[in-house]
Amino acid sequence: MSFADLRQFLSYLEERREVLHIHDEVDPIYQLGAYVRKTSDVGGPALVFHMVKGSDVPVVGGVLATRRRILMAYGVDTDQEAIEKFLYALDHLVPTRRVETGVCQEVVLTGNEVDMGRLPIPTFSLGDGGPYITLGMVISKDPDTGSKNAAIRRIEVKGKNKLGIMAHGHTGIQQARAEARNQYLEVAIALGCDPIIPLINAWKAPYGVDELTLAGAIRGEPVEVVRCRTVDLEVPATAEIIIEGRIPPHVREPEGPFGEVTGYQTDNSDKQVVEVTAITHRRDPIYQTIVTGVPSTEHHMLKQIGIEATCYADLKGRFPGVKAVHFPAAGAVGWLVVVSMKQAGKYEARNVLAHLLSISPFKMAIVVDDDIDVYNLEQVVWAVVTRCQFDKDVVMLPRLRSSTLDPAAEEPGVSCGMGIDATRPFGQPFPQMSVIPGVDKVPDLLAMLSRQLGR
Ligand SMILES: Cc1cc2nc3c(=O)[nH]c(=O)nc-3n(C[C@H](O)[C@H](O)[C@H](O)COP(=O)(O)O)c2cc1C
Ligand SMILES: [Mn+2]
Structure with missing residues (x-):
């Protein structure tokens, strides 16, 4: 089974009582992040914020904050099945399918209409340099070979049409190659995609592998892509929102601080910027966010299966x-x-x-x-x-x-x-582990308690 978009996955979660709707007004500065932090701390539901101060766009957070929901996104029941699905997909990439129109372009804003301030982008940790896009899939192309890349990067909102970006990894390789030619690197940032896309975009595929082809393989169906309006790139057609832009060569500006995956604040330092050339979105877009910081957060959850699968395959072979x-x-x-x-x-x-x-x-x-x-x-x-x-x-x-x-x-x-x-000494006697037989046959005590209490 695969999900066409974020909405279909949210409906699927809704049916399984995994979604909580928040109708009270929530402040995107700290408060929204605190809610998303809390739900991941307690293994709670995905949250939909219907009233975010300063914006008419609803926000969803914590969608993939539990391993249980990640397995649902993979369409499997166990960790081992997810790992097997991932490894099979790696050997059976499915090219993207180009479509002429996509809901992600129902509304197209260019030039003076571009205003990042209209999106409900949260500020998370004390000391952060500003609001951060935390689940932006950064899509770009190698200026020398044309190979495509899609990766999650932290992105700071710096103005109406300016972003700061931590362009490491493959985005960094492509940006350096463009810079060597004194050229801009065009980027498109996809927000609110079908759940397999962020799960794959958090994994280090070999350079040259288009992460969207791996996402297609796991979905069992191609990711449909549509051409961008102001840059020469293709983006998932069913995304909620797309930000198009370009990274100018030889420009670095202060970015940060930001509460990172390590659980600590990282300093402010000079990094690349993105000049935003267009924002396109659905008629009624949803903005998707995640929290990062002290483990465990959705950021950590997103990264696990890909790295576990490839490390497992590597070890198993040896x-x-x-x-x-x-x-x-x-x-x-x-x-x-x-x-x-x-x-x-x-x-x-x-x-x-x-x-x-x-x-x-x-x-x-x-x-x-x-x-x-x-x-x-x-x-x-x-x-x-x-x-x-x-x-x-x-x-x-x-x-x-x-x-x-x-x-x-x-x-x-x-x-x-x-x-x-931490293995027992090989081939030597070692005390027997204590076992109480039949624990697996005891009924679900928490369910019994609920019944006893009538709720
Ligand atoms: C929520 C989230 C935020 C991330 N932010 C960054 C970032 O700012 N910079 C970065 O280099 N990698 C970041 N990563 C890790 C990359 O997404 C990951 O290493 C990915 O494999 C990079 O893609 P690439 O292999 O195409 O470079 C982040 C991952 C997640 C899940
Ligand atoms: Mn890559």
């Missing part, structure tokens, strides 16, 4: 005993990886650790036995403290290239890697 791979939100998704496995022989877990730590920017890797659920951090920590002797089972690899966002790094982009072998 170490067939690997059972599952998880990147907990607590590790800012990327800095901590937990792997469960059945070792083929003594010390194999240490080879897995060595391999993991060589893949930048994992700061910490833990290998546990296959009876431990990698998604359950309590079990993982239990394995670490009960199956490990730290003088023998912890390895340190000082001074690895890592994330430039590591707040504890003494030298930017350089961190110490740590691996923990």
